[in-house]
Amino acid sequence: MKHLLSLEALTGAEIERIVSQATVLKKNRAASPQVLTGQQWALIFTKSSTRTRVSFEVGIRELGGQVMFLSGNDIQLGRGEPIKDTARVMGRMIHGAVIRTFAQNDVEEFASFSGIPTINALTDDEHPCQILADLLTMTERIGGWEGRRVCFLGDGDCNVARSWIWASAKLGFELVIGAPKEFQPAASFMDRVASSNISVTDDPSEAVQGCDVLYTDVWVSMGKEEEAKERIETLRPWQIDHALLGKAKPGALVMHCLPAYRGKEITESVLEENATLIFDQAENRLHAQKAVICQLVNGAK
Ligand code: CP
Ligand code: NVA
Numbered sequence: 001m002k003h004l005l006s007l008e009a010l011t012g013a014e015i016e017r018i019v020s021q022a023t024v025l026k027k028n029r030a031a032s033p034q035v036l037t038g039q040q041w042a043l044i045f046t047k048s049s050t051r052t053r054v055s056f057e058v059g060i061r062e063l064g065g066q067v068m069f070l071s072g073n074d075i076q077l078g079r080g081e082p083i084k085d086t087a088r089v090m091g092r093m094i095h096g097a098v099i100r101t102f103a104q105n106d107v108e109e110f111a112s113f114s115g116i117p118t119i120n121a122l123t124d125d126e127h128p129c130q131i132l133a134d135l136l137t138m139t140e141r142i143g144g145w146e147g148r149r150v151c152f153l154g155d156g157d158c159n160v161a162r163s164w165i166w167a168s169a170k171l172g173f174e175l176v177i178g179a180p181k182e183f184q185p186a187a188s189f190m191d192r193v194a195s196s197n198i199s200v201t202d203d204p205s206e207a208v209q210g211c212d213v214l215y216t217d218v219w220v221s222m223g224k225e226e227e228a229k230e231r232i233e234t235l236r237p238w239q240i241d242h243a244l245l246g247k248a249k250p251g252a253l254v255m256h257c258l259p260a261y262r263g264k265e266i267t268e269s270v271l272e273e274n275a276t277l278i279f280d281q282a283e284n285r286l287h288a289q290k291a292v293i294c295q296l297v298n299g300a301k
Helices: 012-027 051-062 083-091 104-114 128-142 159-171 187-193 204-208 225-238 268-273 275-298
Strands: 040-045 066-071 096-100 118-120 149-153 174-178 198-201 213-216 253-256
Touching: 012 128, 012 159, 012 275, 040 051, 051 066, 051 275, 083 104, 096 104, 096 275, 104 118, 118 128, 118 275, 128 159, 128 213, 128 253, 128 275, 149 159, 149 204, 159 174, 159 187, 159 198, 174 204, 187 198, 253 268, 253 275, 268 275
Parallel strands: 040 066, 040 096, 096 118, 149 174, 149 213, 174 198, 213 253
Antiparallel strands: none
16 A cells, blocks of 8 residues: 555455554554654645644654644645645655645645655545544444444535445445435446445435444535535435434444534534544544554555
């Protein structure tokens, strides 16, 4: 594995290896392998972030490296310098890059022109680091994903939903995308995935039936702010509240990648009742991403 650009590009075995190494790293956080000694990494973000930024900054330091945060708007990239030129400059000075931006192609281009390990920290298409952390969380809580049924509710065509779709296709667990017609994954995308483990429904009660995990994300992803009003109106029936939870399997896990908008995709009470799990998910970003970095710099150790 040279880069982590998407879950689409990983094999099931690579995903399993990352989750399994993350479990080991979490157990022994104080003895993190110093695989980044002498290395300088950069975080280049053109979208906001709390969890991803903090977990990468902490993780890189725990692995012995040094890290700089570059806001996309503060560097020349924000004034129109091409990504390929930015990549060629950085490739001569730093050892690895973590990028959060809009177009998936920008991350791919950066990886190809910089020649250094590059990690997708969220694009419009995918959020691979989030789902790796979520798989670690499922492993801790219910022993993994084998034979499990996960339901993603809300904007079924967003980056987080798409990475779940790839995870299901690669790992073989059942995934239900519960979303109104306007927010279902694009047909061309589903054709590319071509997996029989994934179903799509526009009926919330049907979506949650028999699921081991109910998962949601914000209704208005970064970059979609202009559509906020319409999205909130259309997605209203997809809120995880007690009524919907009552239709799911008793004891189903409620997961959220955060940030959470109470009263929109989840109610205050459902979020708070599941806060331990949801903030475990947030913490697991750190462990999962450290595992990703170890795989990138060290191979499958
Ligand atoms: N879940 C997630 O990626 O959070 P941030 O946007 O705060 O990084
Ligand atoms: N789908 C959300 C995820 C935030 C972590 C967004 O792109 O804003």
